[in-house]
Amino acid sequence: MEYDSLKDELLSIADTSLKYATSLDSSAEFEVFLFFNSETHAEISQGVVKAKDGITLGNAVRAAKGKRVGFACASGIAIERVKLSVTEALGIVNSIKVEDERFQGFSDPSPPGKDGVFAEEILEIDTDFLLKSSEAMIAEAKSVDERAKIISGEASASWGGYAVANSRGVLQGSVFGDNGCVVQVQAIEGEERRGAFEFDVARDRVYKADGLGRMAAEEAVSLLGAKKLDITSKMRTLWTHIPAALYVLSSLGQSVLGQPVVEGRSPLNDKIGEAIAKSDLTIVDNGQKPIGLGTHAVDQEGHPQRKNPIIEKGVLKGFLFNTYYARAFGVESTGNCARGGGAFQSSNPYESSPGVVTKWLEISAGTKSEEDIISEVDDKAVLIKGFPLGIFHTNVSTGEFSIVAGEAFLVEKGEVKYPIQPVSIAGNFYEGFKNLTGISSELRPLPWGIENPMFAFDGFSVTG
Amino acid sequence: MFDKLQQSVDAAEKFGADFVEARYDDLTLRTLQRTDDIWKDIQIKSRMGVAITSYVEGVSGFSFSASSDTKDILIAAEKSVKMAKASAAVASLKLPFEGRDPVTSKKSDTKSVKKHPRDFDLAYKTDLVNRSVETAREFGDSIRNIRGLYGELYGPKYLVNSDGSRIEWNFLVTDLRCLVTSMTPSGDMVNGSEGKGGTYGLEIFDAKDTTPESIGEAAGSRAKEQLKAKACPAGKFRAMIENRLTGVLAHESFGHLSEADFIVTGGSPLTDKIGVGLGTEHATIIDGGKIDIEKYGGLWLPYDDQGTPTSKTTVLDNGTLRHYLHDRGTATKLGQDPTGNSRAVNFVFPPICRMTNTYFAPGDLTEDEALELLGTGVYAIQSSGGQVQGDGSFLFKAIRGYWVDKGEMQYPIREVSLSGNILELLSKVEGGTKELKISSGYFGGCGKGDQYPLPTGLGGPKLVIDGVTFGGEAGA
Incomplete structure (x- = not known):
């Protein structure tokens, strides 16, 4: 299949499959989902x-009779593989008595939104190009400092599409594609090993590998010579872009989703209209941002994607839903259905039943520069970078978290002093939003579907 | 299917591959999920496809096809060779390996069970979930949410390679879990959970300690106990680590460091450390695919995805590093025996160095003796997972625990994180209990790169360790 004709071809198979399903049992409601993703990936790690x-192909079928729902999926999109899923899904519905009381039918048809932009040069990227970029990033990192010793570079390019058809008249699809590269560096001195990474990812242009190796190597080397913090107390913590993004994704990014809201596990359930954060925090989930990695004309059950406010000036404005949870909550879908994960997508999304995810979180910029936020520290603070250990092993219901920041620096009297050995930071995510003391004016888009500033929080426990 | 795979091996060799592996999976997965009174998911999945890895000068290229048509398989074979050739041109570290005697599988390579899940209908399995949820529900008005989960994954795996090996065996894992969330009077949410999973027939859920009722009761009673649990104080304490958490420590923090792809590149701190003492005499870590599941639990894996028979590998032997976990290329490079640790999460991915069942070997203490040895500190129980970094730093969550004073359990504590560096921790292991328990399952699994979730087994005895950093509220 070619990129230009992919959507039409998927829609045609979906339509044919739906007709087959309906011919088997006209008393049942059906939904057919087809997925195609062509990916080329290359990596070099220490010379290996x-x-x-390859092309990932798969189909998923849901069948429903009243409140009885069956889901079946199969690898492949050949018509006999889709027929297998139809038969299995219908078999579930016909063979069991258990019901899903919340189920109120599949998505109704609505006019689609727009797909994100896509640079067709990405279609031309081949293994040789990816290998060359990886080599270049590694060479750049090596040239920074001889202590930057363990270096890996990888790059990938992918394009694909999906289509949804259901008995209510939905017949919609989306095409997409992106490319990216990442370089990881471990700096080693004696027994001390410190790691850092840099990346670029985009759908509207070919990725830019230049400079990434140097930045990652400089970062890893700057972490060497870490001293012990030797403090256990509540203190200010400064979360640079990556940990700040993960903070949002693992807290609000989960608790505003339809599932925990409907199931009563979200602590935000009854807080619409209430101030839950400092008034300078605004968060929107934008499923229609042209360069957003989660932007599609329709979500993965065929509902149009859109822009949805979550927090406006500190006040909770709304939750995110797919059709299933929206109807259970008595509202309309917000176009946030996806299969198999949001921020960290599954390689076989057709194997997952429709869930709710954020599409592209936009967090408003603050008024202070990062330098201002650092210079405002009167006494001591800890500045963290990179991917904190345990950030996603937190409890969405309680908001309590305990992480270990491996890339950390001591800030004292307005200056970054020196790297410190890993520190554990504990507290409550939701309390943190109320104790925000700084939001930087610089935003950075990140590959996990989010664009955000740096945050400063008071009140978390730091154990060095 | 053997013939189609052989055709692809022959074709890839003609295109210029030095060595070829062709795999075919035809796996069926079923997931049942109930939340309170809602049947959220009843799913059936068919995962069928061909994966081809070609090697040129010890460098691999990989492709796959969700179609089992000969034409598509041959296209994948050609692609894999092209990529291997492109990669060989830039690789500075190559991992060639010699051919070896062909392996032919036997019927006994497939674990036989009394009640294979393919022979039981959905109603039988929804009943298992219902029984666990209904039992958990009996544990009080504070319960806010109960989830019951059942999963099964089974089916044939085929492999043909340039050695002439022809391997066919059937994978099997079943799993039943119950998770309860309750709310304390002050509005805090607390959790209790229990489950049983591994290479079992459904007869495992007839056994006394692993009936759906036992699982529901354990989850419900634990959530109830958590209502009165206190926050664990933050800081460094002596600790006793329960079997499942010991397994997470063995797998996540040490096992990954011993995977030989990290060794040949120097990425692991265990590089060049064979024969070096890293831990106390009480720290022995083993990985193996063929274990006594009836006795210990775990996952049955007779071959890896390169067709190497799995073995029992003592990675850490009474504190001394002895062996790494290999694929064919790394074993040759490092001059060690092949271990059968090259695994792929499904046909869309190439096999890479992964664990099978990884566990600390048991010690000689009774549980009372272990508590006495602990003295004062934290007894940390179960785990909701964790994360590690390449230098051995780890952070794990214990779901619950007890504060222990002078060998006596005092009061329950809430979910708490444990952190540290495994290489420091191994030198503080003071002893283990006598019983070995290995857990596995359908839900969750191991992630490496983008290959997730791969079923593995992990476990050990209860371990007593001097000095573990616990998170929690400072000063609490």
């Missing part, structure tokens, strides 16, 4: 090279 190229 690995390359992979």
